[in-house]
Amino acid sequence: MPKAGNGIAESIRALHLASTGAVTARTACSNERKALVVTARLNCAKPLGAQLANIAELR
Known part of the structure; x- marks a missing residue:
């Protein structure tokens, strides 16, 4: 007999899936940043890094 899929276990599974997706997105964003x-030209790497640091502070 198939499960209804609306119990506490299904709710926890959905929360875990959302949490995993959020962590994956955060990691991808950090890696891309x-x-x-790293790949920015040397003469603009510092200003770009400073701009990104300011963005992080706004969060």
Whole structure:
């Protein structure tokens, strides 16, 4: 007999899935930001890093 899919276990499963997705998105964003700073030309790397630091402070 199939489960109804509306119990506490299903709710926890949905929350875990959302949490995992959020962590994955945050990691991808952080990796992309770091790659952008690393690959920026040397003469603009510091200003770009400072701008990104200011953005992080706003969160």
